[in-house]
Amino acid sequence: MSNLNRLKNVFTTILEIEEDQVNEDLKYDGNSVWDSINHMFLITELENEFSVEIDPDDILEIKSFNQAQNVLGKYDIEF
Amino acid sequence: MSQHSFNPHNEFVKKISDNNKLNFVDASSDSKYNLSQLMFPVHSEFGESKQLGFIYVDSGIKSLAIYFSFLNSSHALVLLSDTLDSNLKQNLEKIYRPAFIYDNTRDSIGNYKDVTFDNGTLNARVFRTSENLDYTINPEVKILLSTSGTTGSPKLVKLSFENIQENALSISDYLPINGEDVTPLNLPLNYSYGLSVLHSNAIKGGTIVCGIPDILSKAFWTCFDKYGFTSIAGVPFIYEMLYRIGFLKKEYPSLEYISQAGGNLSKNIKEKFNSYCEKNTIEFYVMYGQTEATARISFVPPAKLNDKLTSIGKPIKKGHLRIDDKTEELLYSGPNVFGGYAESITDLNHWESIDWLKTGDIAYTDTDGFYYIKGRLKRIVKVFGNRVNLDEIERYLKLELSTAIIACTGIDDKFILVAYTEIDMNTDLLKRRLFETFKIQGSAVKFMYIETFPMTKNEKVDYKEIATIYKSK
CATH class of the missing domain: 3.40.50.12780 (ANL, N-terminal domain)
Structure with missing residues (x-):
């Protein structure tokens, strides 16, 4: 599976949304499905899926689907 | 003023x-x-x-x-x-x-x-x-x-x-x-x-x-x-x-x-x-x-x-x-x-x-x-600071699915574990229902299939044992 698909999978599994909802409009929002609780699950799942350890500062960086790709890029995960 | x-x-x-x-x-x-x-x-x-x-x-x-x-x-x-x-x-x-x-x-x-x-x-x-x-x-x-x-x-x-x-x-x-x-x-x-x-x-x-x-x-x-x-x-x-x-x-x-x-x-x-x-x-x-x-x-x-x-x-x-x-x-x-x-x-x-x-x-x-x-005296867990009555959830799920073979328990006040004995359980549907009705995030719910529920001496579902089985997995 491509890295992009693996990333999409993490989002659909944790946020329980359909694949077509995982796009550049998908953003963190304290009140929606992507809330602070799911954010922490998301981070853990990203770490498991891509075998990386995400730096505390980067946890606050990942606030959209696009930013997730940028941050993972720092850990040599290419999209 | x-x-x-x-x-x-x-x-x-x-x-x-x-x-x-x-x-x-x-x-x-x-x-x-x-x-x-x-x-x-x-x-x-x-x-x-x-x-x-x-x-x-x-x-x-x-x-x-x-x-x-x-x-x-x-x-x-x-x-x-x-x-x-x-x-x-x-x-x-x-x-x-x-x-x-x-x-x-x-x-x-x-x-x-x-x-x-x-x-x-x-x-x-x-x-x-x-x-x-x-x-x-x-x-x-x-x-x-x-x-x-x-x-x-x-x-x-x-x-x-x-x-x-x-x-x-x-x-x-x-x-x-x-x-x-x-x-x-x-x-x-x-x-x-x-x-x-x-x-x-x-x-x-x-x-x-x-x-x-x-x-x-x-x-x-x-x-x-x-x-x-x-x-x-x-x-x-x-x-x-x-x-x-x-x-x-x-x-x-x-x-x-x-x-x-x-x-x-x-x-x-x-x-x-x-x-x-x-x-x-x-x-x-x-x-x-x-x-x-x-x-x-x-x-x-x-x-x-x-x-x-x-x-x-x-x-x-x-x-x-x-x-x-x-x-x-x-x-x-x-x-x-x-x-x-x-x-x-x-x-x-x-x-x-x-x-x-x-x-x-x-x-x-x-x-x-x-x-x-x-x-706790009652079967209550706290998930993300919210109180959740497990008996209430279990009752709801049994009613919703018309099945008796489901058991809910709490894992260390972090997750709700739903154990079931039917192989083809639709866990996605369960998650969705729990979110719609109780606003419990899907990520706070775990599912586990077991063949038969462990029972206590007085013939009740042994929730503690279910939690132990889950943790040992």
Whole structure:
């Protein structure tokens, strides 16, 4: 599976949304499905899926689907 | 601007208005207010005869202004989250028929007309009914809170002015609250712990900061430095989150104390925060309480935390704890014990005098008189600070799926485990239903297939064994 698909999978599994909802409009929002609780699950799942350890500062960086790709890029995960 | 008049018969409001250090900052607009500037003339519109109002709060200054304005009135208030699903809102409104509603998320509400208050500094819109309401509300009933927070259950905890005042006094007796404080309202006001932070700081504190960004955003930390927050209040999940985002690797010169309540924080995280606090001369208050006790029941003095790491501490001032001889249930008595539950409008006319509050927790004490929780009488778990009754969920799922072979249990107050014996269980559907009905995040629910349920000697499902099987996987 491509890295992009693996990333999409993490989002659909944790946020329980359909694949077509995982796009550049998908953003963190304290009140929606992507809330602070799911954010922490998301981070853990990203770490498991891509075998990386995400730096505390980067946890606050990942606030959209696009930013997730940028941050993972720092850990040599290419999209 | 005209000086607002505070109700002289209301001792609690008088205590707040007498606190001349008290002021408010709205971080979202960086504006400062004193208490008078928050007060709307709600008497003129809603009169003195006691009515019920719903206040759907967010974290902003207007919610705070509306809350204080109606606190200073003769009316009873139900505090709810404005993020509550609109169907759940309508259902609650049908059951309680509030005379007025504050909700910034809706432009209109059925039979309600809107009234706008303007005090020269702020304005806010309140909906009022055109219906003639014939119910009576007991003079004691002032604030009503939900115990679950997100599910929209009509079961509300009835609190009096005395309850909230006494609890605020007891809390400000042990927390180092003073007029120089800068306190962020980072917990929702419809949650008893969040409301207790507001109340205890309103009578003894200094600057109260509302409208703050989400704790998981960089803006929160910018805000932290800018205003120099002197405390943080958090439920276990917030501490886990703070730990994960590297809170303990940095220094916060303004921070004087942190408090934790709303469930059991895991021992290793507690230890880490405790040693960080000891090193940085920050006081760490681990506390215990329930909405039925307005908020607070007991706390561990920070100096004792190292020795009493898993304890819930000792009772707050004017409070008493004891353990039932037969059931080992922890019982609490004090001026902050509630006046019973309300499930509908007719319950508002009653105020029950409760001598000993049954906490539902099973406890023991050590030789120094510190209390410890060792379990729960009812099958209740706390998931992200919200109370979840497992029997209720199990009943619901069985009904929904027309199956008897399902069992719910809690795993370390973190997850709800749904065990099932049917191979082709549609777990996605289950998750969706749990979210729709109970607002439980899917990530807080785990599923496990087992061939047959383990049973206890008296032929009941052995939930403990199910949890053990799950953990050993």
